Structure formats: structure tokens, C-alpha cells
Amino acid sequence: MEIKVIRDILEQNDLGADQVRRFCQDHNLFLINVLGSPGAGKTSFIQSMIKHLSANIYVIEGDIASTIDAERIAALGVQVIQINTGGACHLIADTISDALLQLAPTKGSLIFIENIGNLVCPSSFDLGESMRVLVSSVAEGDDKPYKYTTTFQAVDLIVLSKSDVKEVIGFDSEYYRKGLQALGLENKCLEVSFRTGQGEAALSSFLASIIEAGKCLRV
Amino acid sequence: MEIKVIRDILEQNDLGADQVRRFCQDHNLFLINVLGSPGAGKTSFIQSMIKHLSANIYVIEGDIASTIDAERIAALGVQVIQINTGGACHLIADTISDALLQLAPTKGSLIFIENIGNLVCPSSFDLGESMRVLVSSVAEGDDKPYKYTTTFQAVDLIVLSKSDVKEVIGFDSEYYRKGLQALGLENKCLEVSFRTGQGEAALSSFLASIIEAGKCLRV
Numbered sequence: 001m002e003i004k005v006i007r008d009i010l011e012q013n014d015l016g017a018d019q020v021r022r023f024c025q026d027h028n029l030f031l032i033n034v035l036g037s038p039g040a041g042k043t044s045f046i047q048s049m050i051k052h053l054s055a056n057i058y059v060i061e062g063d064i065a066s067t068i069d070a071e072r073i074a075a076l077g078v079q080v081i082q083i084n085t086g087g088a089c090h091l092i093a094d095t096i097s098d099a100l101l102q103l104a105p106t107k108g109s110l111i112f113i114e115n116i117g118n119l120v121c122p123s124s125f126d127l128g129e130s131m132r133v134l135v136s137s138v139a140e141g142d143d144k145p146y147k148y149t150t151t152f153q154a155v156d157l158i159v160l161s162k163s164d165v166k167e168v169i170g171f172d173s174e175y176y177r178k179g180l181q182a183l184g185l186e187n188k189c190l191e192v193s194f195r196t197g198q199g200e201a202a203l204s205s206f207l208a209s210i211i212e213a214g215k216c217l218r219v
Numbered sequence: 220m221e222i223k224v225i226r227d228i229l230e231q232n233d234l235g236a237d238q239v240r241r242f243c244q245d246h247n248l249f250l251i252n253v254l255g256s257p258g259a260g261k262t263s264f265i266q267s268m269i270k271h272l273s274a275n276i277y278v279i280e281g282d283i284a285s286t287i288d289a290e291r292i293a294a295l296g297v298q299v300i301q302i303n304t305g306g307a308c309h310l311i312a313d314t315i316s317d318a319l320l321q322l323a324p325t326k327g328s329l330i331f332i333e334n335i336g337n338l339v340c341p342s343s344f345d346l347g348e349s350m351r352v353l354v355s356s357v358a359e360g361d362d363k364p365y366k367y368t369t370t371f372q373a374v375d376l377i378v379l380s381k382s383d384v385k386e387v388i389g390f391d392s393e394y395y396r397k398g399l400q401a402l403g404l405e406n407k408c409l410e411v412s413f414r415t416g417q418g419e420a421a422l423s424s425f426l427a428s429i430i431e432a433g434k435c436l437r438v
Contacts, residue, residue, distance in 0.1 A: 140257050
């Protein structure tokens with residue numbers, strides 16, 4: 001039986017992340033790591049940005065199993081690589097490094113990484129990304145910033161999705177806002193419904209302005 | 220820096236799980252490990268069962284941070300212990316062992332463990348439980364049995380929650396059922412809405428029959 005040492009795993013991952021960063025600098029790539037719970041709307045977010053942004057886009061799809069999400073992306077005519085982790089609860093930098101070599105993206109491209117559906121583990125693993133986006137659905141409840149502080153504090157933008165079901169779910173916006181405020185994140189959250197389209201234009205404009213500035217937000 | 224070895228972590232956990240099992244046998248306890256994504260409705264499930272079941276109930280609440288869920292349980296007059304893992308993405312058996320000693324439940328009691336909100340990691344860790352229940356919300360989408368196969372296959376009952384928002388979410392029941400069927404789980408799923416109360420009586424009757432039989436489903 002193989003013995004893995006956690007310290008080595010994190011050190012090894014940091015080396016991989018440095019490699020990804022160098023690759024992105026050399027090829028002028030903007031890399032967005034998309035985090036969130038299962039069913040939060042990560043694929044819908046990426047699909048929406050593909051439709052709204054004028055950039056040349058590639059996608060790296062992470063899942064425990066299945067190619068469902070990769071098929072949704074490929075249907076939009078975008079080049080996509082599916083990574084099935086088997087059981088692993090997060091993506092690691094070495095996998096991203098390999099995927100980038102396979103994709104061979106043209107200079108100046110935008111790359112989305114859809115991480116494993118998990119509000120806990122992925123935020124501990126640096127993938128060498130330029131920016132981290134957390135997609136969190138109102139259906140998960142208004143208490144998430146109070147309970148999953150580590151992940152909320154580890155991202156650059158929170159996309160509060162499924163805003164159209166706020167009322168039927170009984171989501172308390174004021175309580176949620178206070179939770180974000182306690183973490184200093186009240187200005188980092190945008191609401192959107194990918195079903196009705198509400199908020200999509202504002203979200204894509206905001207993201208476009210960050211991508212155009214081309215500055216890595218993670219260093 | 221401490222070096223943790225994964226093999227030792229799993230072996231250590233199995234020893235702890237055996238200890239929990241012995242404690243439960245000695246005290247005639249029925250222990251239910253409740254798994255699910257963030258915001259799936261795990262606490263609502265436990266609250267509902269507290270209201271519907273006539274058993275003497277105790278609750279062990281797992282969260283990364285906060286005491287929000289423990290307060291919801293305590294408000295029902297039930298003895299509860301909150302475990303905050305800091306960053307850890309699942310509960311371990313040793314923690315349950317300690318919690319049981321602290322709770323000192325009377326013989327013949329029913330104990331609910333609410334695991335960390337995470338559809339991936341908790342299912343790999345045996346807590347010495349008598350039964351595993353997965354709470355999964357329709358808001359997470361109808362593709363979950365296809366993507367999170369490991370966790371779906373590791374449970375004894377699936378509670379499909381928030382059934383009242385099926386239509387507004389666009390949940391495809393037939394696609395979901397086929398996903399369960401592919402895993403041999405089509406008879407292990409009950410639908411419920413803890414908001415409208417629909418399905419609660421059937422769910423609690425079903426659970427009561429299992430608990431009355433008193434047979435551990437995990438050995």
C-alpha cells in the first residue's frame with residue numbers, strides 16, 4: 001500500500017502551481033479557478049461567461065465521475081478537457097499543468113477550471129490560477145458565509161447564483177450580507193440567475209474588466 | 220511540522236469506529252450518520268425526525284465553524300454537542316467516541332450525527348454508525364447520482380429534499396431515477412419537503428421501522 005505524506009502532497013502541489021503560473025505568464029493566459037458546492041451552478045457560470053465574453057476560451061472540467069459537464073461545454077463549441085478524479089475531492093496543480101500542455105491554448109486566452117463540487121477542500125490547493133471565483137447558490141441557504149469561512153475568505157469573487165428562487169427558498173439577504181461583512185467580503189459578491197438571465201450582463205462586464213487588466217489576483 | 224500519514228489516519232479511524240460500535244452495542248444505541256452537501260437540509264431532516272419520532276434523541280453536530288445548527292437543535296429541547304473541525308472536511312470516529320462519552324446517552328437512545336457539509340469526503344470515514352442517510356436537495360440538480368457515485372453507493376437511504384422547488388428548479392425526476400437505478404438505489408430514495416411537510420410522515424414511519432428493528436445496517 002502506498003503511503004502518502006500530507007506535507008509532501010502540499011509541497012508537491014506548490015511546485016506544480018509555480019509551473020502553471022510560469023506557463024500562464026509565458027503564454028499570457030488568464031486562469032480562473034471556479035469553486036463551489038455540488039449543483040451550485042459552476043458549469044452554468046462558465047457557460048454564461050462563454051456566451052458573454054469575447055475572449056478565446058478553454059475549459060478544464062473536474063469531476064469525481066462522468067463527462068456530463070464537459071459535454072455541456074463542448075456543445076458551445078469550446079475546447080474542453082474532462083478530468084475524473086475517481087474519488088479525490090479537489091484538483092491538484094500537476095493535473096492542471098498536464099491539461100494546459102494538452103490544450104495548448106493560443107496566447108492571450110482565458111481558461112476556466114471547474115473544480116470538484118466541494119465547499120471545503122479545493123480552497124486549500126493552489127492551482128497557479130490568476131483568480132478564484134466561488135459560485136454559491138441561494139438554495140444552499142443564507143448561513144454559508146458563517147459556516148464555510150475558510151473557503152469564502154480564499155476567493156476573489158462570490159457569485160450568488162439561483163437568485164430567482166430566493167423567495168421560495170426563504171433566503172434572508174440581510175443575514176447573508178452580514179455574514180459576508182464579518183469576513184470583509186461585502187463588496188465581492190454579485191447576484192445572478194443563470195435561468196432567468198438576471199445579473200448575467202453585470203457579472204460578465206465585471207469579469208471582463210478584471211480579465212482585460214490581466215493582473216493575477218492571487219500573488 | 221507534524222507529518223501525518225494517510226494509511227495511519229484510516230487505520231486509526233477504523234479502530235475508533237470499532238470503539239463506537241462497542242459503545243453502541245453496550246448501550247443499545249442506534250446511531251445515524253447524516254451526510255450531504257452544504258445546505259442540502261441535513262439539520263432540517265434531524266429537526267423533523269426529532270418532532271416525528273418518539274425515541275429519546277441526542278445530536279452530534281459537525282461543522283467547519285459556527286454553532287448555528289446546534290442552536291437550532293437545542294431550541295427543540297434536545298441535548299446536542301457541537302464539533303467544529305476548523306478546516307477538516309469530515310468527522311472522524313475518535314471525535315464521535317469522545318462525544319458519546321460526553322453525552323452519556325440513556326440506554327436505547329437514538330443518536331444523529333450531522334457530518335460536515337460535503338458530498339465527497341465523509342463517506343470514506345466509518346464512524347461506527349448503525350445507518351447512513353444522505354440528504355440531497357433537488358436544488359443541487361438531477362445529475363448528482365451520476366457524478367457523486369462513491370457517496371451515493373455508500374449510504375443506506377437517500378432523502379431527496381426540497382421537493383417543493385422541483386418545478387421552479389427544472390429538476391428531471393426521470394433522469395434522476397435512472398441515475399439511481401444504474402447504481403441499484405431506486406428503492407432507497409424518499410422525497411420530502413421540510414418546508415411544506417410533504418413526505419415527512421412517510422419518511423419518519425420508514426425510519427421508525429428501521430430503528431425499531433434495531434439492526435445495524437453497516438456491518
